[in-house]
Amino acid sequence: MSIEIEAENLTKVFGQHRALRGVNLKLDRGESLTIIGPNGAGKTTLLRCLAGLSKPSGGRVLLLGRDLAKSPEEARRAIGFVSHETLLYGNLSAAENLLFYGRMYDVADLRHRVEETLDRLGLAHRSDDPVRTLSRGMRQRLAIGRALLHRPSVVLLDEPHTGLDVGAQEMLDQTLEDLSHAGQTVLMTTHNLATAANAGSRLAILAEGLIVYEATEGPLTREALSAAYRDAVGARR
């Protein structure tokens, strides 16, 4: 099985603050990893470094075997990034946003792909409406569609459940399950234990910029995860 994402001794320093202090992780093709950690643990910084949005202060990131620092454009093409911000343009319609991002990624048969995506997201009836008029849940659904439009082999999700209503959360969970079945590599961060336990993927705990715990025996129950979290994070406080 080939390694899809690899971080080697990743560090990130902001002034005096060390946000990441030597993170190592590996994800094989088709694998899913959920990283859980308290606020300020470095989850967003880690994902930003893996996506090429932030240059690590030390260490390196390999995406599909390519060094992100040496061939950033090719590596970025393989990434789909979902943040708690939508990265959409409020004054453009839902379809225009997808057309714009599709053109940036050279998506083939783009118009058909956009229609198909809007249909799958349940947004076909709002395709011509400006994004600023959509509800928060609809915008987040569209953001997921934007991130997956170019069929990335690696999907990075930074606390994607934040601010979603129940319907949008169910849709997101279904999407994560579909990605897993489709053999896409998924790395998600969350600070919510229930979300992490339900994700059904490999689990790791990040605290103070370090991976302090990795579950090696598949998905954990909420209770087991909670106990592991208390031991790993509580011990550092």
Next chain:
Amino acid sequence: MKAYLTKVAVILWKDLLAELRTREMLSSMLVFALLVTVVFNFTFDRKAAEMKELAPGLLWVAFTFAGILGLNRSFALEKDRNSLQGLMLAPLDRSGIYVAKMLGNLIFLSIVEAIVVPLFWVLYNMSGFPWPLVLIILLGTVGFVAAGTLFSAMTVGTRAREVLLPILLLPVSVPLIVAAAKATGIVLTQDSVAAAAGWIRLLVACDVVFFVLSILTFEYVLEE
């Protein structure tokens, strides 16, 4: 290179479309430039010949400050839902984002200039339009938006960006604005491009330096 230019055009298309929807940037720039032109018209009571000496200063004050209004909005659009991150994630050399934004700013400021200059000629009873002035305005505008787009990206994440942008941009643009105003004055009073050749060369040099430096440093500006 073709792929690079295609994506630059895609970003430019998106910016033009967004501006067409709101007209926020263009309308504020245009209203400001027109107000400057009209207010100065009431302030000065001079003959047409004397106006030719004042015109360069008036025109470049209007262009510069209208340009700053537009530049302030240029990257603000990308900050609303952090869509600048979306651009940074795209498989495109990040200088492409700069080039597209710069071209957008150039188009918007050129539209304002194309409306203000004829109005200026009418309001100030100026006779005969020296066509080389078009070249001087274009060269001045290219240099100004080349530097301004970089500083706009630099200040967009700051809380006082409306104040910070002119504070950073104007000192850097001084040689360019002086060259543009001097060349404009010479063309208006002497009707000779040859006499303004030195200033025009300085304008070209500023354009090249601002553009090249901006391309080289833009990626670092986007970094936190």
